[in-house]
Amino acid sequence: MMKLKVYADRMxxxxxxxxxxxxxxxxxxxxxxxxxxxxxxLSPEFHAINPFKKVPAIVDGRFKLFESHAILIxxxxxxxxxxxxxxxxxISRRARIQSVLDWHHLNLRPGAASYVLNTVLAPLLGRQxxxxxxxxxxKVLISSLSTIENIWLKGNGRYLLGGLRPSIADLSLxxxxxxxxxxxxxxxxxxxxxxxxxxxxxxxxxxxxxPHFDEVHNVLYKLKTKLSVQQSKRADxxxxxxxKTPLTSKL
Amino acid sequence: MMKLKVYADRMxxxxxxxxxxxxxxxxxxxxxxxxxxxxxxLSPEFHAINPFKKVPAIVDGRFKLFESHAILIxxxxxxxxxxxxxxxxxISRRARIQSVLDWHHLNLRPGAASYVLNTVLAPLLGRQxxxxxxxxxxKVLISSLSTIENIWLKGNGRYLLGGLRPSIADLSLxxxxxxxxxxxxxxxxxxxxxxxxxxxxxxxxxxxxxPHFDEVHNVLYKLKTKLSVQQSKRADxxxxxxxKTPLTSKL
Numbered sequence: 295m296m297k298l299k300v301y302a303d304r305m306x307x308x309x310x311x312x313x314x315x316x317x318x319x320x321x322x323x324x325x326x327x328x329x330x331x332x333x334x335x336l337s338p339e340f341h342a343i344n345p346f347k348k349v350p351a352i353v354d355g356r357f358k359l360f361e362s363h364a365i366l367i368x369x370x371x372x373x374x375x376x377x378x379x380x381x382x383x384x385i386s387r388r389a390r391i392q393s394v395l396d397w398h399h400l401n402l403r404p405g406a407a408s409y410v411l412n413t414v415l416a417p418l419l420g421r422q423x424x425x426x427x428x429x430x431x432x433k434v435l436i437s438s439l440s441t442i443e444n445i446w447l448k449g450n451g452r453y454l455l456g457g458l459r460p461s462i463a464d465l466s467l468x469x470x471x472x473x474x475x476x477x478x479x480x481x482x483x484x485x486x487x488x489x490x491x492x493x494x495x496x497x498x499x500x501x502x503x504x505p506h507f508d509e510v511h512n513v514l515y516k517l518k519t520k521l522s523v524q525q526s527k528r529a530d531x532x533x534x535x536x537x538k539t540p541l542t543s544k545l
Numbered sequence: 546m547m548k549l550k551v552y553a554d555r556m557x558x559x560x561x562x563x564x565x566x567x568x569x570x571x572x573x574x575x576x577x578x579x580x581x582x583x584x585x586x587l588s589p590e591f592h593a594i595n596p597f598k599k600v601p602a603i604v605d606g607r608f609k610l611f612e613s614h615a616i617l618i619x620x621x622x623x624x625x626x627x628x629x630x631x632x633x634x635x636i637s638r639r640a641r642i643q644s645v646l647d648w649h650h651l652n653l654r655p656g657a658a659s660y661v662l663n664t665v666l667a668p669l670l671g672r673q674x675x676x677x678x679x680x681x682x683x684k685v686l687i688s689s690l691s692t693i694e695n696i697w698l699k700g701n702g703r704y705l706l707g708g709l710r711p712s713i714a715d716l717s718l719x720x721x722x723x724x725x726x727x728x729x730x731x732x733x734x735x736x737x738x739x740x741x742x743x744x745x746x747x748x749x750x751x752x753x754x755x756p757h758f759d760e761v762h763n764v765l766y767k768l769k770t771k772l773s774v775q776q777s778k779r780a781d782x783x784x785x786x787x788x789k790t791p792l793t794s795k796l
Contacts, residue, residue: 345696346648357637361644368640386608389619393612397597399650445596 298323299353301343303330304513307407308362309350311469315366315462317506319376331419363395366462379459390455394446394463401441402470405434410473413481414521432485439489442467447491452498460502468499472511475518478525549574550604552594554581555764558658559613560601562720566617566713568757570627582670614646617713630710641706645697645714652692653721656685661724664732665772683736690740693718698742703749711753719750723762726769729776 302309316323328334328349335347344351344360351360370381408431412424449456453464500507553560567574579585579600586598595602595611602611621632659682663675700707704715751758
């Protein structure tokens with residue numbers, strides 16, 4: 295039988311969720327890198343895999359599928375080795391996971407993705423930063439994090455919906471939030487700082503999926519380091535005239 | 546056993562999808578009207594059902610659920626009388642339906658809802674029409690309809706993904722598109738006119754769910770009639786000065 299193929303860019307948060315899921319569950323797969331920054335998602339070859347030209351996408355035998363939530367659900371059902379907690383067979387628990395995933399698409403995803411794009415990533419993609427868009431996205435992002443803190447993490451469970459073990463919703467949402475690592479530390483602290491349960495839950499999800507979680511996020515950690523070097527250089531060059539000006543004026 | 550409760554406003558397209566689904570499948574349920582225009586979704590009673598204060602929501606025994614896609618999937622799995630074509634037990638077909646539903650949330654829904662809000666509905670909700678938002682939404686809406694026409698309805702099936710019978714995705718998407726009935730006829734023709742397969746598919750879905758489809762949409766048809774009376778009155782009052790001006794200038 296043909297090996298499962300996963301078309302992914304590790305810079306894409308839903309790609310990371312699918313890759314980590316496969317690795318944690320011992321699914322035998324081949325990772326096919328589609329680098330968005332090199333516009334590889336626009337090639338005719340990839341268009342034949344996903345007409346929407348987005349990652350992640352999978353090919354399992356003759357079956358093609360895209361949309362990360364649909365992929366996670368498919369993998370959880372199609373591969374018998376996957377533990378039940380990822381996508382429980384219990385209909386009610388499954389339905390509630392579904393409602394978190396639907397909520398994610400309409401709230402956390404647009405908030406987080408647009409905020410990071412418009413405060414950090416745009417220049418790397420040859421686009422302009424947009425302060426207005428960033429301000430609007432920040433509201434959606436902060437409100438989404440409050441919802442996770444106060445509604446989805448209500449109760450004593452370590453995971454969403456009071457779960458004792460992670461589901462595909464935990465993995466999907468935590469991978470979304472991980473892109474905040476790319477922010478300036480000040481911004482990240484302002485946004486994530488007040489949400490203590492969210493922070494614990496991120497740690498729990500990391501721990502439950504080690505070492506694959508960090509391995510798949512490595513590309514993000516590297517970019518974070520590169521960005522913070524740039525940020526501190528920019529901060530230095532901004533500081534200089536500030537120091538010079540008062541000195542001059544005092545003389 | 547307690548009867549299933551469905552909290553819905555028939556003016557909400559996902560509410561209509563859930564109500565039609567229950568009726569078509571002979572599910573014994575009680576419809577509890579939550580009128581958005583009377584702000585009934587903001588009551589403490591409804592907040593206890595759905596902390597997000599949105600319709601539709603269901604209560605089945607002690608189990609509460611919201612997000613219409615999650616509800617449709619739950620009902621299809623929890624009620625044994627539901628025919629398999631609505632949410633097939635085959636894992637691959639199920640996954641593809643899931644990917645259509647995910648796509649719906651991120652494309653057709655924001656396009657259609659924002660366009661109708663900003664060209665027709667806003668004044669009824671005490672809000673201003675926003676031409677800029679309408680223009681942006683129109684692009685998303687038209688591109689979404691093209692996607693349905695050329696990708697989801699590709700092939701010879703009557704329904705999405707080549708289906709011979711409707712799934713929950715057909716019902717959910719057609720109910721979304723039905724709100725275009727409220728548009729000025731000129732706008733509706735411009736937007737829906739070029740999409741012949743979409744039009745046939747709407748008819749097929751209506752036929753497959755008669756008489757419940759029209760019964761549940763009746764509130765929308767009534768509002769449509771009311772709005773077209775208003776529109777023709779406005780057109781008359783706009784016409785008058787136009788007729789007068791050339792007459793005057795000719796004299």
